Amino acid sequence: MTKADSVIPVLTIDGPSGSGKGTISRAVADALGWHLLDSGAIYRAVGYAAGMAGIDLSDAAAVTRCAETAKIAFRDPKDGGETRVIVNGHDATDEIRTETAGAAASAIAAFPAVRTALFEKQRSFRKAPGLVADGRDMGTVVFTDAACKVFLTASAEERAKRRYKQLKEKGLAVTLSSLLREIEARDERDATRKVAPLKPAQGAVIIDTTGISVADVVAHVLEVVRAVLPQRPAKGH
Ligand code: DC
Numbered sequence: 001m002t003k004a005d006s007v008i009p010v011l012t013i014d015g016p017s018g019s020g021k022g023t024i025s026r027a028v029a030d031a032l033g034w035h036l037l038d039s040g041a042i043y044r045a046v047g048y049a050a051g052m053a054g055i056d057l058s059d060a061a062a063v064t065r066c067a068e069t070a071k072i073a074f075r076d077p078k079d080g081g082e083t084r085v086i087v088n089g090h091d092a093t094d095e096i097r098t099e100t101a102g103a104a105a106s107a108i109a110a111f112p113a114v115r116t117a118l119f120e121k122q123r124s125f126r127k128a129p130g131l132v133a134d135g136r137d138m139g140t141v142v143f144t145d146a147a148c149k150v151f152l153t154a155s156a157e158e159r160a161k162r163r164y165k166q167l168k169e170k171g172l173a174v175t176l177s178s179l180l181r182e183i184e185a186r187d188e189r190d191a192t193r194k195v196a197p198l199k200p201a202q203g204a205v206i207i208d209t210t211g212i213s214v215a216d217v218v219a220h221v222l223e224v225v226r227a228v229l230p231q232r233p234a235k236g237h
Contacts, residue, residue, distance in 0.1 A: 018159025039135035047104035139201030
């Protein structure tokens with residue numbers, strides 16, 4: 001990291017799947033006019049690239065080579081909507097959002113060498129005027145020097161309901177009970193792995209989003225940023 005990088009503020013937003021990180025991170029980044037890093041999408045993209053290359057996801061060395069060489073790019077959509085995720089030239093935005101892709105990402109994310117391979121790529125998102133970094137280890141590993149750290153959480157039942165609604169809206173066939181089981185299994189794997197397990201960073205502000213509206217959580221996170229960086233008022237808040 002150069003000296004110039006160290007003065008670019010970072011807000012880390014970590015938490016389990018379905019805690020609202022994606023929606024909240026996007027809204028906060030827009031309000032602040034900052035860049036956004038969706039680190040989960042990078043792990044999902046590597047899992048996808050490995051699958052496309054016919055790599056056995058339990059083969060750590062082969063998956064790591066894939067993490068080192070896969071070309072992963074984020075593109076702003078022309079018509080608003082979801083940021084497109086381009087993997088080796090293919091628009092994989094929809095494929096990487098399935099529960100299977102999430103489970104694959106969680107499995108390959110447990111390999112230390114895969115995490116090392118993706119470390120610098122994630123750090124390269126730190127650009128002026130600031131970065132909102134969404135993930136599991138943003139505050140604990142990737143941006144330990146972040147100015148503000150937030151940990152979002154919610155009950156497993158509430159997170160399963162949110163995922164259910166999102167997937168149904170996309171027309172995918174899912175059941176609430178299977179989603180709850182998958183969420184609990186993924187939480188367990190992400191929180192108990194040896195490297196960079198999911199946990200709040202030291203000093204992180206922990207926000208339980210169960211039963212709280214997106215607007216209220218966004219306002220709370222912006223207050224956290226303002227308390228640390230009062231000279232950076234949010235746009236439109
Ligand atoms: O946030 P997400 O659901 O898109 O992440 C998918 C998986 O990727 C998650 O279950 C664990 C892994 N991941 C990680 O290990 N570290 C991150 N910073 C982000 C995601």
